[in-house]
Amino acid sequence: MNAQQKEMLLRIMELQFAATELNLYLDTHPDDMRALQEFRMRSQELMSAKMEYERVYGPLLNYGLGMTGRTWQWIEDPWPWEVNWRRS
């Protein structure tokens, strides 16, 4: 995985984390409109960052929820446990 792909994926992971955290908070505070607004914003950013990534590197989601190009990129290495995240 090259530096640019890693950088894009790391940004997606950050946005995914923000959305996950807000999601859990909203489960117990469904009437918090500020949190809901924040969630909607992060979720939009996350979706567009994923689309941009998937256009080049293939789908991040299986079962038809990711973006599939002209080749079956889903099987391509590296899988998440194989990515070297060490800062060099």
Added chain:
Amino acid sequence: MWVYQKMLQYPARVRSTNPRLAKVVITQYGGPDGELAASLRYLTQRYTMPIPEAKAALTDIGTEELAHMEIIATLVYNLIRDASIADIKRAGMDGYYADHDKALYFVNAEGAPWVASYIQSKGDPITDIHENMAAEQKARSTYEYLIQLSDDPDVTDTLRFLWQREIVHFQRFGEILNLLHDYYGRQHVFDMKGWDPKGGQ
């Protein structure tokens, strides 16, 4: 249903081969207070939850725990991937190697396999949420012991992330417990509508 996202929740880094550390970290994979136990506990309790907030929180936290299981697996896999037989013997991991090679298996730090009796699903939502709050505290303590044992600063960084998540989940379960008390408080009054608080019938 579930779908898979081809990424980790957190960039799990490992500095160097360290089967000694893998041998203890693996308890958060298949140990009594590990991520498999957490995930299965919440995902199986959700069916009998009476309020929407509880059904959602158990589904979402149970799902996040699956992502944590993958992070732990990634740490263990990378800590032992390049270990030699001599490394494995020195680390006292030869017993594990005899049964599993370097494959991932659900065991605690002493090699005991995961069992369903680590978890409970009691049917009483108040009881189940108390169990979950205790489970989050036990997992938090385990991460603190693992951080003490870790001699790899990169692994420590990921353990600290997971440690923080236990605290957030504990907080969410505490809120669910309050919501359940409100719910049963309302139910209680409804069920006893013939009862006069001033003492008459």
